[in-house]
Amino acid sequence: MQLGTTLANRYLIQDVIGVGGMGSVYRARDLHFPNVVKLVAVKEMINQAADAATRLTIVQNFEREANILATLHHTAIPRIYDYFTQNNHSFLVLELVNGKDLESILSEADGFFEEDQVVGWAIELCDVLAYLHNHKPEPIIFRDMKPSNVMINASGHVVLVDFGIAKPFQTGQKGTMIGTEGYSPPEQYRGEASIAADIYALGATLHHLLTRRDPRLEAPFSFNERPIRKINPGVSADLEMIINTALQYNAEDRFKNIDAFKESLVGLARKTGLLSRLGTTAIQSSSAIKPLWTFQCEDELRGTPLVYNGMVYTGCYDNNLYALNAADGKFAWKYPTDGGVVTRPAAFEGNIYIGSQDHRLHTINARSGKVAWTYYTEGPIHSSPRIAENHAFFGSDDKYLHAVNLGTGRASWRFETSAEIWSTPFVTENLVIVGNENGDFYALDFRSSMKWRFQAKRGITASPVVQDRVVYFTALDGMVYALDINNGFVLWRFRMDKPSIVSPCVQDGMVFAGSADNNIYALDARTAKEIWRFRTEHQVSGSPIIYKDALYCGAADGKLYCLEYRTGRLRWKFETKGPITGAPVAFDDIIYFGSTDHFIYALMA
């Protein structure tokens, strides 16, 4: 393909970065982002098969790779952005990995790699394999672990590439053998691919990296005839033993699973002190992050924006609701209320709903910015509307939870609570739940009759979230609570060091929250055990969101933090000039958020 070609009206081909059996891999620029240079990898597959059946199989394999990748979110797996077929060419658009593969690094290196270096890579490879093996509904067997399929990116971390043959694994199923000779275990040659095969191939890869002896040039399964320490005496006996376990001829003699493999490596790393050094990684400096666009309002932005039909809507303390073009931040309209707007807008069937300190819920046409109707409460509104069942549910400083019929603009009911409601209700299939400033937490059915009530020791300003029939929220008593949605019983609570108004989010069995003790926390949803905590430079006042493999959260230090959500590792931070109190919102690889410095920002995810 000619350099300079534009594919699908979107991807400008800039360079060839690899050549494979079926076609080339290109570096391309995504022209959908005119204001920034977004580079992607475009993998081309030319279908030259003579007969139709084979051609179809090839296209199916290609689409399978795309579909597998699309379901995966891991820092060590390239993200998939797009795939399409033109004539006899299929294309996969992937995250561009800026780095080199291990085979090239090995061949360019002068001597042996340091043991620490290899163990560090090995632990990360175990991590990503564990992620694949734990994939639901079926484990994914990578099946092609070898140095040339492992990239080391610019910050020194591993990225697995070439999912051409990774396929969902069904136990006992015999498949066609497509592993790489030299790295594959004996059973893979019989057409069996399993978790144990990936363990063996990782062992083989590590053996190759430590000994520089290419297994493809040796007799199959002859690793034990080339003891690592005989070739490279610098390797510890412990590591040799671990790799030998992975390389056992019989699958049942190897590590039982990749976690056991990893645990052995971590045990070794802990002994040598490597583990404490592993955490430090290159961090993208905040100056490197350029917003796609910014927009200045006339006062503080304290709430959370909304993205709806290509527009960003945000309330502002200058009394207005703003509508901006999501792609470039261009101003569309603003709608003035008579009070500060700190709530998050909600959208439903072409209308935007927002509460204001002027005591009103305003209903505004999303295109024109014209008001349709307003609904009056007897106090300022700090609780954001939640739209469900053709109603807007929200609280007010008049202590009532309001259920307003969107068709009539009138209340279907109001429910009186013991205090002002700042928390945003959450609506499940049959319940409306909300907390108030007195620390009471209510679960009502759709007819406003109370199903259960819970009391925290202090106010609940945070908004609840429900996942797998468990309600999570934080409170000013410094706790993260997990309540059974069916009966309000506390399943567990986790004590943070200071009060919290942070609305938690939940992903992959982890609960994320923050507190005035400056930390962002990740907790195990089942055991309430802390998985990691990340210390910001001031109170955590904003709420976190998870988008793809990252957590985004603003803090009172004015920074928006981007962390790897599984590890809490800082990826980048972006500084604004005022505390961030709302949550960011992510859409189409762009993160939108407001700051009390009066600006709304759009950053690349």
Next chain:
Amino acid sequence: MDFFKRLFGKKDTQPSLPQQPESVVTAPLTEAQLQSIRGAGLRAEPAQLLVGAGQSVGKQRELNEDSLLTLTTTIAGNSGSQPFGLYIIADGMGGHQFGEVASNAAIRVMAGYIMRKFHDYLFNLQSAALNESLQEVMQDAINEAQRVVLREAPGSGTTLTAALVFGQQVTIGHVGDSRAYFLYRDGRSEVITRDHSLVKRLEELGQITASEAAVHPQRNVLYRALGQGEVLEADIVTVPFPPGGYMLLCSDGLWGVVNEETLKRLVFDGPSLEASCQNLIGAANVAGGPDNISAVLVQLHI
């Protein structure tokens, strides 16, 4: 005389029973038919827990040192009827003098503590809110059991796997190598607990293989048990009860000799929970019954 006849006589001699016309034949439904009726997706209203349990001393031990407890009820309230169940298995340690005392004391203390916490909910009209979370109640109950076992049966030890089902959530407290399994409706199974045994640890670390672990001479050595050591770190976890599936609690007298596939088959194919428990225990005894066997099988009907 008629009176005694009626009491002790065989059915066919009882003249008082109405004679059925010979043409009517009511063959009992086969188990397969019953199963298909049960599996027809009838919704249980209110949600309820079904329980089976069984124990056997096994074929090689003289004493039964396992203890088990099952308590099942429902709590009615504003939020509807909530199933409530407490299920505990404890395996007293074979080598110790007071193995039986330890497992029994652990279960009594634990159940007593938890029932006191829930007393108002279960037996009083006015129910005050629980001050602690369910995980905290579980933790405190285990600590209490630990104190009592240390005092009442010094030098002994016991495993403890307790499951508190409330609504559709299960909170599990666990020490030692008894196990809680979840058997899902789609045929999957999962060990929810982690054995606190030396060989399991060696296996996790890759020092020995699963097959070596199964025959390892030290496979009964625990590194964590109730009654052992001053500080006890129990595993506590809250998980949703597998919808339409089962929870199996058992001592190593069962899981150590009957493989997971067989466990699964016996549970899924069983005509009733009680029968499944007996079949599980039978399978362990057929395999030699080297240790005491205890099993509690629970199903949540929703």
